[in-house]
Amino acid sequence: MKPYKFSNFLSKSESGPGDGGRTGSWRVLRPVIDTTVCIPSKTGKPACFNCWLYCPDAVITKTIPPVIDYEYCKGCGICAQECPANAIEMQDESQFAPKEK
Amino acid sequence: MHMIESGNVAAATGVKLARANVIAAYPITPQTPLTEKLSEFVAAGELAAEYIPVESEHSAMAVCIAASSAGARAFTATSANGLLYMNEQLHWAAGARLPIVMCVANRGIGAPWTVWNDHQDTISQRDGGWIQIYANDHQQIIDSVIKAFYLAQTVSIPVMVCYDGYILSHTYMPFEKPDQDQVDAFLPPFTPENMLDPDRPYNFNTVTLPDVRPDIHGQTAPGYMEIRHCLHQDMRGSIQVLEEIDKKFQAAFGRGGHPFVEPYKCEDADHVVVCMGSLSYHFRDVIDLLSQEGLKIGVMGVQLYRPFPEKAIVEALYQKKSIMVFEKALSYGNQGALYADIKSALYPCENRPEMKNFILGLGGREIKTSILVETVRNAVKHTAASDDHPMWVGLKCQE
Ligand code: SF4
Ligand code: SF4
Numbered sequence: 496m497k498p499y500k501f502s503n504f505l506s507k508s509e510s511g512p513g514d515g516g517r518t519g520s521w522r523v524l525r526p527v528i529d530t531t532v533c534i535p536s537k538t539g540k541p542a543c544f545n546c547w548l549y550c551p552d553a554v555i556t557k558t559i560p561p562v563i564d565y566e567y568c569k570g571c572g573i574c575a576q577e578c579p580a581n582a583i584e585m586q587d588e589s590q591f592a593p594k595e596k
Numbered sequence: 597m598h599m600i601e602s603g604n605v606a607a608a609t610g611v612k613l614a615r616a617n618v619i620a621a622y623p624i625t626p627q628t629p630l631t632e633k634l635s636e637f638v639a640a641g642e643l644a645a646e647y648i649p650v651e652s653e654h655s656a657m658a659v660c661i662a663a664s665s666a667g668a669r670a671f672t673a674t675s676a677n678g679l680l681y682m683n684e685q686l687h688w689a690a691g692a693r694l695p696i697v698m699c700v701a702n703r704g705i706g707a708p709w710t711v712w713n714d715h716q717d718t719i720s721q722r723d724g725g726w727i728q729i730y731a732n733d734h735q736q737i738i739d740s741v742i743k744a745f746y747l748a749q750t751v752s753i754p755v756m757v758c759y760d761g762y763i764l765s766h767t768y769m770p771f772e773k774p775d776q777d778q779v780d781a782f783l784p785p786f787t788p789e790n791m792l793d794p795d796r797p798y799n800f801n802t803v804t805l806p807d808v809r810p811d812i813h814g815q816t817a818p819g820y821m822e823i824r825h826c827l828h829q830d831m832r833g834s835i836q837v838l839e840e841i842d843k844k845f846q847a848a849f850g851r852g853g854h855p856f857v858e859p860y861k862c863e864d865a866d867h868v869v870v871c872m873g874s875l876s877y878h879f880r881d882v883i884d885l886l887s888q889e890g891l892k893i894g895v896m897g898v899q900l901y902r903p904f905p906e907k908a909i910v911e912a913l914y915q916k917k918s919i920m921v922f923e924k925a926l927s928y929g930n931q932g933a934l935y936a937d938i939k940s941a942l943y944p945c946e947n948r949p950e951m952k953n954f955i956l957g958l959g960g961r962e963i964k965t966s967i968l969v970e971t972v973r974n975a976v977k978h979t980a981a982s983d984d985h986p987m988w989v990g991l992k993c994q995e
Binding site: 501507508509510511512513514 | 692805
């Protein structure tokens, strides 16, 4: 049979930051971690990381402290909801926008 | 092995020989005996498949989509309103490029309620991205089902095998049942490149943005439009693949050789009748009778309807004086779908044949040979400019 390659184009993707495009631009609320409250940051022990586990876009690192990649964080607020220490506050994104001169 | 059985049993036998892994179906007249036969095969241990009884046709197709995504050879069957109830999932199966095979025992669409044969059910699914093959008799049903599995998995496009309800589904005819060994040698195993696999996790068919995007490796991933263009290209490419599969089938089983259209006495005919399904064999009697009257006429059955085999159709028809397209379906308010497709295929030809469109047999209205003879005889005589409004054959009263 002629080597015609069928079905090269599928809607197929792997989970990881950026898979849904530049989702950072969707954000109207920005999750900000208070490292004085965040459990691993406060204790220096690798514990909790609920935010890392629950983030649907996999944009929070499993590090001390956890770091959010705002390029792709879409601002859904799931991390803030799941944080057992209430260490994540959803803040108005507009205050971070560069001020027009 | 020689068998004398109904068309539904021919279809079920083909599915068994192709070793389908998952069958999910909801019974509907006139498809029911096909699914009953398959459940018997599974219950008796003759077919090592998962038979999943579902509560609707929509679920039947959803189960097939899931099974096919997991790498199983999936099959379902339906008719008429059952097919329409699947509609949303049918488009999904095609867009997701899943090689599901489905038999449709063609039946008219309600309202008003009907259980009898016409082609409106599958014709109304023409644009969903499924390959459509129309079988003319029991032998073609069983052979087409086996070839359909091969074609579907080669091109990653689902295939419908359509055959006339009652006229083929419930009548008994002799046919050859291929040996299991031969079918095993003919049909390659289904080993999809893309499937749900816990060891290689992927997301399939999630929200796909209007534009292309970089994936997580920085490669350009196609957008919705690229994926749909690919489906179209691959549909066009399947014409050649079907031809090659048919050749292989012919070499193995000695049957086939006309995967797109099946002409009868067309070679030096002036006039050609075009139709689909069992009607094209019924018309052979009409052609024989009219040939005896000295008319140079033939009939051509269209077996592959989507993708549309334009090249084969133009080659067969472009030098004819007139083409008469007889259809058991139409696009209401316009004309028959097959007629419109043939007309557009012939448009670029010089000396285009004159074309006429006839609608007949809707909701199982009896199609008598004598009426066909008279209709064709008159149509050939009156070569006045054809009007686009289809002529209705066999109407008994009009408002
Ligand atoms: S808001 Fe939190 S959970 Fe949502 S995308 Fe951003 S980091 Fe992830
Ligand atoms: S869920 Fe809250 S406490 Fe846990 S690691 Fe994330 S920010 Fe820290």
